[in-house]
Amino acid sequence: MKPTPKAAAREPRPRKGARAQRISLDSRYQAWLRHHRQVALDSGRRLVRQPFSSLFTMLAIAIALVLPAMLWLGLGSVRALDHSFDDSARMTLYLSPGSSSEQVIGLAERVRGEPGVSEVEVITAEQGLQEFQQALGVGDTLSLLDANPLPATLLVTPLERDPAEAERLAERLGRLEGVDEARLDLAWLERLRELGALGQRLTLGLAVLFGFGVLLVVGNTIRLAVENRRKEIEVVTLIGATRAFVRRPFLYSGAWFGLGGGVLAVVLLTLGRGWLSAPIGALARSYGSDYALPSLGGGGSLLMVACSILLSLIGAWVAVGRHLAEIRPR
Amino acid sequence: MAMITFEHVGKRYGGRFEAIADLNFSIERGEMVFLTGHSGAGKSSVLKLLTCLERPSRGRVLVAGRDLASLSAGQVPFYRRQIGVVFQDHQLLFDRSVFDNVALPLLIQGVPPLDAARRVRAALDKVGLLHRERALPIELSGGEQQRVGIARAVVNKPALLLADEPTGNLDPQLSADIMRLFEDFNRIGTTVLLASHDLALIARLRHRILRLREGRLIADEEAA
Numbered sequence: 001m002k003p004t005p006k007a008a009a010r011e012p013r014p015r016k017g018a019r020a021q022r023i024s025l026d027s028r029y030q031a032w033l034r035h036h037r038q039v040a041l042d043s044g045r046r047l048v049r050q051p052f053s054s055l056f057t058m059l060a061i062a063i064a065l066v067l068p069a070m071l072w073l074g075l076g077s078v079r080a081l082d083h084s085f086d087d088s089a090r091m092t093l094y095l096s097p098g099s100s101s102e103q104v105i106g107l108a109e110r111v112r113g114e115p116g117v118s119e120v121e122v123i124t125a126e127q128g129l130q131e132f133q134q135a136l137g138v139g140d141t142l143s144l145l146d147a148n149p150l151p152a153t154l155l156v157t158p159l160e161r162d163p164a165e166a167e168r169l170a171e172r173l174g175r176l177e178g179v180d181e182a183r184l185d186l187a188w189l190e191r192l193r194e195l196g197a198l199g200q201r202l203t204l205g206l207a208v209l210f211g212f213g214v215l216l217v218v219g220n221t222i223r224l225a226v227e228n229r230r231k232e233i234e235v236v237t238l239i240g241a242t243r244a245f246v247r248r249p250f251l252y253s254g255a256w257f258g259l260g261g262g263v264l265a266v267v268l269l270t271l272g273r274g275w276l277s278a279p280i281g282a283l284a285r286s287y288g289s290d291y292a293l294p295s296l297g298g299g300g301s302l303l304m305v306a307c308s309i310l311l312s313l314i315g316a317w318v319a320v321g322r323h324l325a326e327i328r329p330r
Numbered sequence: 331m332a333m334i335t336f337e338h339v340g341k342r343y344g345g346r347f348e349a350i351a352d353l354n355f356s357i358e359r360g361e362m363v364f365l366t367g368h369s370g371a372g373k374s375s376v377l378k379l380l381t382c383l384e385r386p387s388r389g390r391v392l393v394a395g396r397d398l399a400s401l402s403a404g405q406v407p408f409y410r411r412q413i414g415v416v417f418q419d420h421q422l423l424f425d426r427s428v429f430d431n432v433a434l435p436l437l438i439q440g441v442p443p444l445d446a447a448r449r450v451r452a453a454l455d456k457v458g459l460l461h462r463e464r465a466l467p468i469e470l471s472g473g474e475q476q477r478v479g480i481a482r483a484v485v486n487k488p489a490l491l492l493a494d495e496p497t498g499n500l501d502p503q504l505s506a507d508i509m510r511l512f513e514d515f516n517r518i519g520t521t522v523l524l525a526s527h528d529l530a531l532i533a534r535l536r537h538r539i540l541r542l543r544e545g546r547l548i549a550d551e552e553a554a
Binding site: 028030031032035232237239241 | 381383408409422437440441443
């Protein structure tokens with residue numbers, strides 16, 4: 001009656017009746033695609049069925065993304081500023097007060113002839129005063145002065161952008177007769193750069209922190225979803241579902257949350273920009289600048305949404321991995 | 331040819347409690363066998379070992395000649411697809427229709443929808459519930475729910491059908507109906523192992539009975 005165990009073990013794997021029909025690789029791929037499509041739709045529908053809690057999760061993701069994105073954009077405009085100064089790392093030669101216009105023009109010609117000089121622009125004392133008045137918006141106040149207190153100046157653009165080279169040129173030009181002082185303002189450019197670097201680090205730090213926040217938000221939401229579908233997970237595990245099969249709907253939920261959160265973040269940023277752009281434009285105009293708030297643009301928006309999806313997916317993956325390990329069918 | 335072989339199988343929980351001690355038996359292909367004993371006698375442990383929910387502490391469990399200990403974690407799902415399991419509380423999902431419940435194993439295996447629908451209807455037809463395919467499990471009686479659970483277990487045409495107290499919550503008439511269903515599947519070649527403590531019922535059915543007490547086989551009664 002009972003066969004020896006050895007004999008049982010030696011037997012070839014028996015055929016399993018009707019189940020032995022082979023499933024081709026192609027139809028298995030089709031099945032895999034079909035399941036992905038089904039699960040993606042089903043996960044989306046589950047989100048829609050709980051509109052408020054889904055929206056809150058997405059909002060939490062969006063808010064966590066908006067802050068670093070805002071900093072990043074701001075940093076971009078600081079860098080743009082830096083570049084515009086870089087292009088014109090000019091030096092200013094202040095001429096001796098009371099130089100006649102012939103003297104000024106003569107000196108300008110001479111500086112133009114110096115090696116290492118690319119361009120020279122003359123600003124007479126009168127032009128200087130006018131610009132000063134415009135820039136400060138003080139109107140007629142300066143006309144109360146008896147004499148123009150400003151010296152004529154020459155704006156010199158060096159051929160070399162290298163700061164050390166420019167420094168040497170400034171020193172040389174400063175010794176020319178009729179030049180009171182040569183000023184090369186590299187210090188504040190340096191400072192601007194350092195501020196930029198600091199801003200970059202801050203942004204990176206915040207991005208990492210808030211990115212982690214996104215992971216936690218999604219992870220917690222997925223943890224609840226796993227808990228809610230515990231019974232279903234137990235049943236499908238008992239009847240032969242692989243881990244990937246069980247994980248899939250939760251990963252899709254995570255991706256949907258990420259998509260929603262990313263899109264909301266772009267919307268929030270766009271709204272915020274619209275809200276701030278009028279007062280900031282007015283402020284910039286009052287300084288004679290045409291500065292406008294930077295925008296994400298199409299590429300930036302896509303990148304933002306992609307980051308959001310990726311972060312949410314990772315959050316979901318970690319949460320599902322942790323909690324599925326706890327669920328074992330009875 | 332043996333479908334199930336237990337060789338000196340022992341199972342301890344938490345190092346002390348011995349659910350199964352040195353269990354030896356063999357079930358042939360195409361047999362229908364009852365596993366009986368009081369609760370705590372080890373019936374559930376036997377089924378858990380067969381579904382790879384537990385691993386034996388000692389000995390070997392072979393199904394269709396294959397040592398279950400040789401299955402890796404990744405292979406277990408594919409092994410489970412080859413056996414049908416019926417639970418006492420039928421383990422239906424209440425958020426989807428009868429049809430979708432029965433289709434679940436086929437969905438997991440990626441059977442094309444048209445093919446799956448045909449097989450689901452065939453399984454529902456066998457348990458006499460074809461007309462309720464659109465119903466939700468909650469709208470069905472206890473006996474009907476259990477029949478949906480059986481349809482789900484056999485939709486895959488498994489060579490081995492395991493059942494854990496399938497009539498535990500049913501009255502005698504319904505229990506007899508359910509048992510007849512298992513006998514029908516056995517008649518077309520399915521090996522059936524059925525855990526039950528309903529001694530009166532299984533005595534009437536005249537199949538082989540394995541009696542367990544405190545994790546040991548105390549009687550192996552051949553079919554009358």
